[in-house]
Amino acid sequence: MILDRDGVINEDSDAYIKSVQEWIPIPGSIAAIAQLSMAGWTVAVATNQSGIARGYYDLATLDAMHERLRTLVAEQGGEVGLIVYCPHGPDEGCDCRKPRPGMLKTIAAHYQADLAGLWFVGDSWGDLEAALAVDSQPVLVKTGKGHKTLGKALPEGTLIFDDLAAVARALIHT
Numbered sequence: 001m002i003l004d005r006d007g008v009i010n011e012d013s014d015a016y017i018k019s020v021q022e023w024i025p026i027p028g029s030i031a032a033i034a035q036l037s038m039a040g041w042t043v044a045v046a047t048n049q050s051g052i053a054r055g056y057y058d059l060a061t062l063d064a065m066h067e068r069l070r071t072l073v074a075e076q077g078g079e080v081g082l083i084v085y086c087p088h089g090p091d092e093g094c095d096c097r098k099p100r101p102g103m104l105k106t107i108a109a110h111y112q113a114d115l116a117g118l119w120f121v122g123d124s125w126g127d128l129e130a131a132l133a134v135d136s137q138p139v140l141v142k143t144g145k146g147h148k149t150l151g152k153a154l155p156e157g158t159l160i161f162d163d164l165a166a167v168a169r170a171l172i173h174t
């Protein structure tokens with residue numbers, strides 16, 4: 001499965017997540033990833049990081065945040081799969097920035113996996129649109145921007161959960 005990062009794994013901020021100190025896990029999200037991983041899921045991450053293009057933080061800082069994520073999940077016995085990020089700004093016209101599905105395709109190519117039906121968990125409209133574009137299963141969590149996204153027209157068939165912990169419970173107990 002594929003996860004968005006900000007607002008799904010860690011607390012989001014309109015001021016961007018610019019340092020490891022500002023990268024704060026949402027309660028239960030680390031355990032959820034660890035449990036999914038231990039139950040056999042590959043958990044990859046696809047995250048828009050236009051703060052790179054805007055100069056708010058650099059790639060080394062982004063890597064440090066992701067090392068922190070990997071370490072925390074490993075401490076609970078799990079593993080984080082491929083983490084793909086889009087470093088571009090919204091006006092650069094890249095293929096990776098969600099709602100475009102480029103990062104999902106990169107992950108699928110890496111694992112030689114089929115995106116059809118694969119769960120993509122996000123908190124923003126762009127996440128759901130990216131999932132829809134490649135026939136993946138759009139999943140919305142109410143953390144981060146999720147509450148705001150709930151007020152928009154959601155793709156048909158979108159699954160909705162309170163948070164990533166609830167996603168993990170649903171998958172592991174069915």
Ligand SMILES: [Mg+2]
Pocket residue numbers: 004005006007008012122123124144145
């Ligand atoms: Mg997000």
Ligand SMILES: [Zn+2]
Pocket residue numbers: 086087088094095096097
């Ligand atoms: Zn991009």
